[in-house]
Amino acid sequence: MEKSVAPDNNNLAHSYNHIGGVYMNIREYSKALSSHEKALKFYEKNLPPNHPDLT
Template identity: 55%
Template sequence: MGEYSKALSSYERSLEISKIALPPNHPSLATSYNNIGMVYDNMGEYSKALSSYERSLEIS
């Protein structure tokens, strides 16, 4: 599975920090959710990927 779990952990940590520092509709949050979605997609966890992609679209 490569480094996907490390990438996911890093993206999720980054998202949590960004959610504290930025307004809820900031484009950087959409990018973070999209990145998390891509990792889940690559891991084959498609329902989690879809949820992340949908959250990204809600913000953008």
Template identity: 50%
Template sequence: MGEYSKALSFYEKAREIQEKTLPANHPSLATSYNNLGFLYENMKEYSKALSYFERALDILKVSLPPNHPHLESVKESIEMVKKEL
């Protein structure tokens, strides 16, 4: 819908709450980082998107089994963003 600043505000609030209430390597926190990555990708801020996707991947690597589909999905997002840089 193009309301990136509003989305950014809500995603950041959700991430802040999760950082305070969840363990540092909780998969839900990775989802928040991944959502922020997608938002920044849509805003064409690829370096920020990459940073958030990489943080999501770091969390998922320690919280999920190595063959989990979320890992591959985030890796694909990282590759897409790298192509734009």
């Protein structure tokens, strides 16, 4: 996924968040955590500290 979009594209982080939610629903918790961590890493790097996606 990362190769097809710009590294600062919010849609990439949102996609990782949604993928994490899917993994949670099918009880693949380690994969869910990994996806959510990728999204968080992106958000922390590219969003201001007071952005709603970081709360």
